[in-house]
Amino acid sequence: MADRTNPELLLEVDNLHVSFSTKRGEVQAVRGVSFSLSKGETLAIVGESGCGKSVTAQSIMRLIAQPPGKYKEGSIRYKGKELTTLSEKEMQKLRGLEMGMIFQDPMTSLNPVITVGEQIREGLMRHQKISKADATKEAIEMLQLVGIADPEKRMKQHPHQFSGGMRQRLMIAMALVCKPDILIADEPTTALDVTIQAQIIDLFKEIQRKTGVAIIIITHDLGVVAQIADRICVMYAGKIAETGMSAAVFQQHQHPYTEGILKSVPRLDGDRDQPLIPVPGTPPNLMNPPEGCPFYYRCEYAMKVCKEHAPPESDLGDGHYVHCWLQDARAHSIQASRQHT
């Protein structure tokens, strides 16, 4: 997919398969996901609940508990280092230092009994041989960067003394304190109210401008994606449906699922009486995923081939890839004949 010789390339996920064994069987949460991330880039992974986007993100940090989780196939390479088979000790050195992660709910993601300062400082002190005083100084600088006023005083406070938006800022400070190359944000704005969401998104942009960190943002909020993403991966049922530059996915999307989720977003300039257009149906059960295209049962353009064979990847140029049989040359005649009847 991506240019292997690109020196700017940070992270490469190739054909990743992640499964969870449960009492009722194996859930194939991620089934062959590939993408890459270059320095300073923002990649958005979008998709509905349960499509495997969070599992993909947590797999990169190897935060999936094994068991029940398992990396079945594929590879995750960070600067050429294979992460799926790296020892836990090596992985600990990477976490926090080379990649930071922010989680969805800032209300529960901070330890309630430890001071905010200590929670920011401890990552630094773990990864760098640094005195407590120096770590404190850096933590204070970090708090200033994420826009927390009076950081010296705030350092000694506990998480319950911060509001939700402030806590998400703390999480960002915590993830960035060791100056990682990659910041993975797993639904960072979902738990926040809308005005705070905008502030946090602005903060991401500002931080990226100042530090040049590459961001992977996981979300189902297309508004957030439009504001921040350079590139977009649309995931469906553990697979990538469509990926490409932000503008291409928004304006020249080829996959029916992408079209569906874009249509389902309410429009400010639309008629107020017009009901929202949902994507009908529910995603397939990943315990027993369909053989062909997972979107087959919900797709209005579905063809016979979609049910039986998984669609190949079609290269539309400029990094725009689609997994859909509609891209096949033979599909046009079928769709055309359908429109006539």
Added chain:
Amino acid sequence: MATRDIMGHHYNYLCSDATSTRQPLDVDDVGMSEQARENMMAHYNLDQPVIMQYFTYLTNAVTFNFGPSMVTRSREVNDMLISGFPASLQLGFVTLIFAVISGIILGVLAALRHNRMIDYATMFIAIIGISIPNFIQAMLFIQYISTQFDFFPTAQWGTWRHMILPALALSSGPMAIIARMTRSNMLEVLTEDYIRTAKAKGLSAWQIVVKHALRNALLPVITILGVLVASIFTGSFVVERIFAIPGVGQYFVDSITNRDYPMIMATTIIYSTIFIVMMFIVDVVYGIIDPRIQLHKKEE
């Protein structure tokens, strides 16, 4: 004496009325003169109204003066208690420390190895600790350990070796409770989001467990610690008796069988005091560990 009303009789019974007819020591039987009786009544303040007698008793009790024992008449209750206290306190603290440390370690191990051998073994030990009363355990220890190994004395008090078996018998119950609580709290805390955050920071497993998980998991354990301390001290009465330890426990048990009321009152009050103080300490410690429940401080 006979005209005294029921209430007054009751108070006198409690308030060291050495001349009451119902006492083991019945002065009337020894043919005391009227004058001697009056002198005696005056000496013990029994000529005063009941309410005043009670007040006198309370003032004395507050200053930990419980008067003479009714049975061992030559000795003050205080002297006896003070002579018994070192052994009881020693045993209590050894028990407490052992119960807390081993309980927490077992609980944490069980949680980290959830649904594996260590978990099952630990919980088996815990169930035994809870289900077999400590006095039965004490007797079993004497029967099967002391008599087999000279290393463990069957009774008496003196060296640290004397402490092992009684402390073990006393601590198994509290230890089991602490282990079970620690385990269930740890299991809950380990699934919290902030544990994942800590992991994402690259902290080691040890740092995550000790610094991030244990502190949160121990909050409820600390709450029950106050009650456990009380149960350890009260539980020690019988176990002290079994191991013939010269602690406060023997006086307490003896005083009940001998109807030595000043002694019963004194031991009860002292143990209540210990209980209240422990509860207070627990509350303070709780505030230190969990900043969310700190006493309200004025900002600036």
